[in-house]
Amino acid sequence: MRPIPIDRDIQHPRSGKACVIGAGPNGLAAAIALAQAGMEVEVFEAETQPGGAARTMELTLPGFHHDFGSAVHPMAAGSPFFTSLPLQNYGLEWIHSPAPLAHPLDDGTAVLLERSFDDALTELREDGAAWRRMMEPFASHWAGFADDILRPLPSWPRGPSLLAKFAIDALPSASHVAQRRFRSERARALFGGLCAHSVMRLDQSLSASFGIILGAAAHAVGWPIPRGGAQAITNALTSYLSTLGGRIHTSTRIERLEQLPPCDVTMCDLTPRQLLRIAGDGLTQSYQHRLTRYRYGPGVFKVDYALSQAIPWKAAECLRAATVHLGGTMEEIAASEAAVSEGRIHERPFIILAQPTLFDTSRAPDGRHIAWAYCHVPNGSTVNCLDAIEAQIERFAPGFRDCVLARRVFTPTDLEAMDANLVGGDVGGGAVDLRQLLFRPTGLLYQTSAKGLYLCSSSTPPGGGVHGMCGYNAAQTALRLLR
Incomplete structure (x- = not known):
């Protein structure tokens, strides 16, 4: 860089x-x-x-250091x-988990976002080549690409042809891109989870841009955690x-x-x-x-966990990633984000979960772990999503609740009280x-x-x-x- x-x-x-x-x-x-x-x-x-x-604070128990x-x-x-x-x-100091991201599925397997394009070809099978064609141009020129997309318009782009390609690829909706590019439910689910970071409806224009940026970043610089x-x-x-x-x-x-x-x-x-x-x-x-x-966007409902052990994922591959997306299929993720845009919360909300102590043991007492999970909710929502979040985790990691030593719940109001910029969460x-x-x-x-x-x-x-x-x-x- x-x-x-x-x-x-x-x-x-x-x-x-x-x-x-x-x-x-x-x-x-x-x-x-x-x-x-x-x-x-x-x-x-x-x-x-x-x-x-x-x-980073001790949000649950002494010695458990959580990211706010x-x-x-x-x-x-x-x-x-x-x-x-x-x-x-x-x-x-940056710590890289072996895989940037895991996305477990109901069949007991997980699809991984691998750092290497060669590994991604193997992981994504029939969609590996399509994934590489979409992500590699941006990942291989990340320095100039990041400089362009993180500058305000009308800055003169350093890579105009690459930026033009990004506009063509990123302006459509995530749902459109997933259907057009990928044949398997595995690749579509992986891409859908990336795009859901936009906190937009996945059938909304521009939602694909977040998936492309985060996917390219995973290959270019990884999804690291700071020690x-x-x-x-x-x-x-x-x-x-x-x-x-x-x-x-x-x-x-x-x-x-x-x-x-x-x-x-x-x-x-x-x-x-x-x-x-x-x-x-x-x-x-x-x-x-x-x-x-x-206009402010949707909020989040967040939970920090102190755990007696690592999360017992059905898919052991999830232990290779610091970040786990819990949402099932692309269609289920899209339904969850659509509900939020309509002022509702889906019964199976899309969850973003981090498990940093698998790779940084300094943040919890010996043998213990922390986790962090949140779902998107309407701005300022007062709905308690704890049961829905834990049901989603249990869906892919049965016995998770038995590992919980303590939890700290943050509603959108709680988040705003600790950081006034988080308006309505x-x-x-x-x-x-x-x-x-x-x-x-x-x-x-x-x-x-x-x-x-x-x-x-x-x-x-x-x-x-x-x-x-x-x-x-x-x-x-x-x-x-x-x-």
């Missing part, structure tokens, strides 16, 4: 000061980019611990900005920022912009709802109106459609109607994920305007 070059014309714009509200991955990325350009940077974080959704939000990080490992930083010098948990990413970013002179103030909730010290640039790792609350009359009426129209920073993907939260993207005030959260392009590119892109916008 090649580093992103800093524009020499804007590397040292002037002796200036920047304030950043929020110490999530995007806020920290913005802070680092501004500090690299010679600015004095202070970061203000409301919680006691920096990281936003990239935090993100657990598996293909986009962090493949981020153009993060890979340009010496984060490995500050304790960040010690997601907090290791945050700790590496904060440590590197400190070497650039940046300072972080935790337990410092900013309720009004007037609380900040005088500065030339204010970066807000906040969603539109929080920006409206703290910026008040400093924004024009028309811009405030546009922010009020911003929305972990993606806003609903996804073509307009809200490219022009989020408004056509101004990172700029606001107030001079020197910018948004840098996942509510700006390129959207959700631990990649820091929203923060990096916002910082570059601010530096250009300072120049």
Whole structure:
């Protein structure tokens, strides 16, 4: 992965000061980019611990270290900005499970997403060649491809022909692509689970794009976990920022912009709802109106588990992967996501599960394990999905409940209480459609109607994920305007 070059014309714009509200991955990325350009940077974080959704805590029992939000990080490992930083010098170590992903089926087998295309050919059988034709062009040119798709439009693409191919492949719905490309239910189910990360209906245009990006990332950079948990990413970013002179103030909730010290640039790792609350009359009426129209996406219902042993999967292949998708067939996954879009919860919801202690034993006492699972629910849902989640796990791992030592349930409201950016449990920073993907939260993207005030959260392009590119892109916008 090649580093992103800093524009020499804007590397040292002037002796200036920047304030950043929020110490999530995007806020920290913005802070680092501004500090690299010679600015004095202070970061203000409301919680006691920096990281936003990239935090690791003892959520169940002492000695069991759980990820509050993100657990598996293909986009962090493949981020153009993060890979340009010496984060490995500050304790960040990636662990790769033998297979990035497992998807168990009702016949007692599992289909695996293998890192190697040669292994994928064998695993996917009659669909192996079709899978390779779809994924390999993007995986083999990941550095340039990731740089293009994680930049805001109208950036000039570094690989225009590859980006054009991606547009053709990714604009259709996941259901359409699966039916057209794959003959077997196994390959369709694997692709459907990848596409369900979009939190969109699988018959909706653009839903295929998430499957292609995540599948290509698996082959290019893997789906690794950070040793010690997601907090290791945050700790590496904060440590590197400190070497650039940046300072972080935790337990410092900013309720009004007037609380900040005088500065030339204010970066807000906040969603539109929080920006409206703290910026008040400093924004024009028309811009405030546009922010009020911003739409949030579905939420998640999440459960963290302390376990007495590894999950007893019927398909032993599931023990090769840090991430497991529980959803059965493509049709079942599509029905689950369609129900969420209609304000309902399917009786068999699609589950994303992480089992990091199979590969990082430092996160639980000897012989014990942790797991993390969630399903998509309507934004702000109050429905208790615990039984539905555990029934899905038991479907593919009978006896799972007997392994549970303790559990911690997070409703959408609970998630938002621990991270105000997770509005209604929305972990993606806003609903996804073509307009809200490219022009989020408004056509101004990172700029606001107030001079020197910018948004840098996942509510700006390129959207959700631990990649820091929203923060990096916002910082570059601010530096250009300072120049």
